[in-house]
Amino acid sequence: MNPLTVLQDSLYFFRRNLSSILMLCLPLVVVEALSKQMLSNALAADASPAYELLVGLLFYPLYTGALILFLDARTRSEQPRKRDLMAMALRLWPTFAVLSALSTLLIMFGLSMFIIPGIWVMVKLVFSEYLLVLRGMTPLTAMRESIKMTQGHFLRILACVLCVYVPLSVLEGVSLFILPEPLSMPVSLIIDSVSSFLQLFTSVVMFRLFMLIEDAPEKV
DSSP: OOHHHHHHHHHHHHHHTHHHHHHHHHHHHHHHHHHHHHHHHHSOTTOOTHHHHHHHHHHHHHHHHHHHHHHHHHHTTOOOOHHHHHHHHHHHHHHHHHHHHHHHHHHHHHHTTTSHHHHHHHHHTTTHHHHHHHHOOOHHHHHHHHHHHTTTOHHHHHHHHHHHHHHHHHHHHHHHHHSOSSOOHHHHHHHHHHHHHHTHHHHHHHHHHHHHHHHOGGGO
16 A cells, blocks of 8 residues: 555546536535635634634535545446535535534644644544545544554555645645735635645545555555
């Protein structure tokens, strides 16, 4: 289970299904980015970032849940309708939102303790979303099972995450550096939307790892 092979397989899938993923997730990603911008403009500059996190909890479970369902369907060579995926994601939204809130709080708490604990928590909970969406587990059960599944795979998962996040962070930083300040609202919206959409590639990579580890845990 070489991280490079996992990334190559995931990139091939992402490119091959890009149009479907765009139609499925991009509208909600754009609405999420727009909602965050409008909220930011309406609030004071020193307002708590918790408001933006709440906006994320409203939209993130919907498009991520739909994406996970799409990934699972495509592994069985199925081509589900977008509205059916969204309907299923909407039914999963309450429990997914709870899971996202718990995971975010734990990761933020860990990051406040010299970064490393936050990274550890992020990696250990990386499969919880797939367990909740695809295996019907409750949020706490999914988190516990994810911790078990990641045993012995920490460095492999971390390598895959960094190989996605570091280039995307550099790309976003370069775009902000090149473009003149202050950014207009449309330009800022485009940057935020593209950045959030590209980060969905992480979900594809983690899904690939999830399937490999779940299917053959004794061989790894």
